[in-house]
Amino acid sequence: MPEHLSDPVSSGADVRITCGHCGFEEDWTPAALARHLAEIGGSQRWAELTRHLRCRRFGCGATTLDAVPLPPGSRPANMPRRIGRLDAHLLSAALAVLEGVTQRSHGQAVATLEVRLALLVVHRYARDRDCVRRFWLRAADGNRTVDAGLAEPLQLIRHRLVAAGWLAPPVLLEPARTWPWDSPAPPGWKAPAAVATRPDEQA
């Protein structure tokens, strides 16, 4: 394990931050992580890299994070995880169909050929027959109660696709909390002044 973020061992390699609570992984380039740590007053010593970071998966925010250097070229540093363009198109089209149908499905059967095709696509990626079957059975039932809507099986399908790495999980867009007071920002908080001056620096 390197001593410092700028060590030769880690230079050229990316840094993977893994959440010990939910398993969410995020890959950073050392430069981006160094910039982020500088912004929030965190240390770049390897042992303290994650001390002021929080899991960025929406709804988690845990502080039990681990940092490991990735061998160069193992996976591009990215968010969302990069998948093939055809896979991305197929899945986004399939999910658009299922979402549309979920919205107009109340009180009517919507088990159309279109939905079937979308579910076949989902099945290929999620590799989970149950979530697909569940959606299909409910879609075919025109006498559903409000509680037995399609939103829940759709949620399950999304969950499976995220777990399998095909969909990026929703992340918090705010990378660090901004210190709201006039006093100096403590470690882990971004100073408001730094936020205000950033666009000027880049211009």
Ligand SMILES: [Zn+2]
């Ligand atoms: Zn987490």
